[in-house]
Amino acid sequence: MISRSKPITVVWKECDFLAMRQHLLRNDNLERVSFVFFGATDDNPSEIYVHKVINLEDGEYEKQTPTYVVPKMTRLISVFREYESKAIKGLMHVHSHPFSHAAEFSGIDYQSAKNAVGSLKSYLRAGERNNPFLFAHLVIGQELEGFSGNVYDGTNSLMGQVESMHIVGMREAKKMMRNGDGVSRWQALDNSEILDRNVKWLGEAGQKKIADTQVVICGVGGAGSLMALNIRGMGFGKITLIDHDRIEASNLNRLPAAKRRDVGFFKVDVMKRMIEDVGVTSEVEAIPGRIESDKAKKAIVSAHILVAGVDSFRTRFTLQMLAARYLKPLIDIGSGIMLKTDTQTIHFMGGQVATYIPGGPCLFCQGVVPKSIDSDMITEVKRATGYVQGTDFTPTSVATINAIMAGHAADTLLKFVTGFSPVKPYLKCDLLNGSYQIFNFQRKLSCPVCGDEGVEGMGDEIPFVLPESLPIE
Amino acid sequence: MPRITSDGYDFDIPEGAYSASDLKERAKAPDNAVPVVRKQDKDIVLEPEEVVNLQSNDRVTFTTPMEAA
Numbered sequence: 001m002i003s004r005s006k007p008i009t010v011v012w013k014e015c016d017f018l019a020m021r022q023h024l025l026r027n028d029n030l031e032r033v034s035f036v037f038f039g040a041t042d043d044n045p046s047e048i049y050v051h052k053v054i055n056l057e058d059g060e061y062e063k064q065t066p067t068y069v070v071p072k073m074t075r076l077i078s079v080f081r082e083y084e085s086k087a088i089k090g091l092m093h094v095h096s097h098p099f100s101h102a103a104e105f106s107g108i109d110y111q112s113a114k115n116a117v118g119s120l121k122s123y124l125r126a127g128e129r130n131n132p133f134l135f136a137h138l139v140i141g142q143e144l145e146g147f148s149g150n151v152y153d154g155t156n157s158l159m160g161q162v163e164s165m166h167i168v169g170m171r172e173a174k175k176m177m178r179n180g181d182g183v184s185r186w187q188a189l190d191n192s193e194i195l196d197r198n199v200k201w202l203g204e205a206g207q208k209k210i211a212d213t214q215v216v217i218c219g220v221g222g223a224g225s226l227m228a229l230n231i232r233g234m235g236f237g238k239i240t241l242i243d244h245d246r247i248e249a250s251n252l253n254r255l256p257a258a259k260r261r262d263v264g265f266f267k268v269d270v271m272k273r274m275i276e277d278v279g280v281t282s283e284v285e286a287i288p289g290r291i292e293s294d295k296a297k298k299a300i301v302s303a304h305i306l307v308a309g310v311d312s313f314r315t316r317f318t319l320q321m322l323a324a325r326y327l328k329p330l331i332d333i334g335s336g337i338m339l340k341t342d343t344q345t346i347h348f349m350g351g352q353v354a355t356y357i358p359g360g361p362c363l364f365c366q367g368v369v370p371k372s373i374d375s376d377m378i379t380e381v382k383r384a385t386g387y388v389q390g391t392d393f394t395p396t397s398v399a400t401i402n403a404i405m406a407g408h409a410a411d412t413l414l415k416f417v418t419g420f421s422p423v424k425p426y427l428k429c430d431l432l433n434g435s436y437q438i439f440n441f442q443r444k445l446s447c448p449v450c451g452d453e454g455v456e457g458m459g460d461e462i463p464f465v466l467p468e469s470l471p472i473e
Numbered sequence: 474m475p476r477i478t479s480d481g482y483d484f485d486i487p488e489g490a491y492s493a494s495d496l497k498e499r500a501k502a503p504d505n506a507v508p509v510v511r512k513q514d515k516d517i518v519l520e521p522e523e524v525v526n527l528q529s530n531d532r533v534t535f536t537t538p539m540e541a542a
Contacts, residue, residue, distance in 0.1 A: 219541055221541060222541060223541035224541060308541070309541035310540065310541055311540045311541055312540065313540065316540070333541050334538055334539030334540050334541060335539050335541060336539035336540065338503060338505075338537060347503065348537055350539075351539045352536065352538065352539060354538075365518060366518065367507035367509065367518040367536055367538060368538045369538070402541070426516075426536075428536055437534070439509060439516040439536070440514060440515055440516050441509075441516045441517070441518065442515050442516065442517055444517075444518075
């Protein structure tokens with residue numbers, strides 16, 4: 001890691017800057033390169049001035065992926081030739097990190113910068129270059145403030161770091177500070193102002209309870225992602241997101257904050273970005289793995305409350321067992337559409353929010369986890385068909401239902417955390433007929449999870465085995 | 474009389490003992506529906522192998538547990 005040094009401002013014409021960003025951050029998520037010729041004052045400059053921008057077009061790369069880009073050598077040589085023909089001090093290499101909103105240099109970037117000037121000199125024709133010259137290396141991400149840059153002198157010594165961009169437009173000039181060490185300007189906003197409306201509703205005491213609470217959201221698909229959306233501005237102490245899935249194009253109709261360029265990336269990383277963009281959650285953790293992984297289990301065990309938005313009864317079963325063993329309240333979201341077998345008309349559309357509070361009925365006693373738990377194979381079929389149940393699977397999706405059910409789940413979470421109103425343990429929402437139903441389920445004394453001989457509060461004391469009365473297949 | 478209130482159905486049935494499949498058949502409920510018996514404002518999930526004795530004022534309805542999509 002390069003240590004901090006002199007802050008340097010890059011001054012751009014707005015037209016150059018916008019055209020370069022548009023070039024570097026296209027929706028296809030691929031890295032791209034631009035070169036910039038820049039001027040500077042003669043000694044120890046704190047500003048450098050963009051003279052010309054050359055954006056390398058798509059046919060001008062040897063390799064191009066979302067995380068790696070190599071221009072063709074012939075194109076590089078032509079850029080160097082043009083550079084050395086000009087009486088200008090500096091050459092800047094700019095590339096994009098389209099997967100990141102606050103770009104930092106990668107390990108590969110640092111390696112290539114190590115002797116960039118020496119390498120560059122070897123391509124420049126001796127005697128045709130004014131010495132000393134400057135070399136700058138800049139990487140930009142999706143956010144306007146998401147950039148990192150270093151400026152080197154002719155001996156490859158670090159002269160300074162790009163700390164700000166000054167954009168001179170036709171109407172106004174803007175200065176953008178680099179989001180240093182991942183801290184952007186919005187994080188300097190006063191949180192109390194952002195949380196003001198929460199406090200008016202929940203009071204200072206309620207807000208403090210939220211700030212002291214750690215939530216784990218298991219599954220950030222259609223329902224869990226909307227749960228994350230709903231609570232991103234509440235000011236929780238910590239939100240952990242667990243999901244092993246990556247974003248697919250067919251998810252974009254219902255995943256908030258997911259963009260075309262996010263396809264292929266972990267859902268948890270995109271949701272983490274969404275939460276961090278508001279900046280009132282003290283800590284956000286993304287775990288791109290399965291619920292059963294050690295890291296996920298550790299997060300679950302250290303949380304105060306769990307939220308489940310999972311698309312497999314098997315995972316729901318696992319979560320319920322963990323919740324019971326470690327006495328974690330669990331809010332479970334379900335949503336979907338059922339077709340009538342014979343007529344293929346919609347029989348039911350809606351969902352349920354079921355809450356397990358240790359000491360009360362578990363999800364088994366509420367009928368949420370069926371006795372015969374389906375296989376992962378069936379889950380894959382359901383994903384492919386859009387979560388429509390019936391004898392014949394029919395493609396569609398449930399984006400609007402998710403929003404309603406995740407809203408109820410967030411409401412339940414806030415009621416529980418702040419205590420401002422009793423939690424309804426089971427809410428059934430029938431969106432076809434426009435009705436809600438609240439159930440008052442009873443704990444069954446014989447239940448192997450929450451019954452008198454169940455696993456509540458057993459912690460690590462018992463091995464994690466499936467009770468015989470709960471067949472897994 | 475006990476009453477079944479389900480999606481699109483609302484009718485009385487005679488008092489007596491019923492299994493989960495009996496109730497689902499009467500209500501034309503789908504296979505994955507879970508019968509819920511309400512006795513004195515308390516709801517109890519009826520397990521597949523379970524039989525319930527329904528009395529006057531008891532209510533039966535169904536939930537269909539959904540997963541998140």
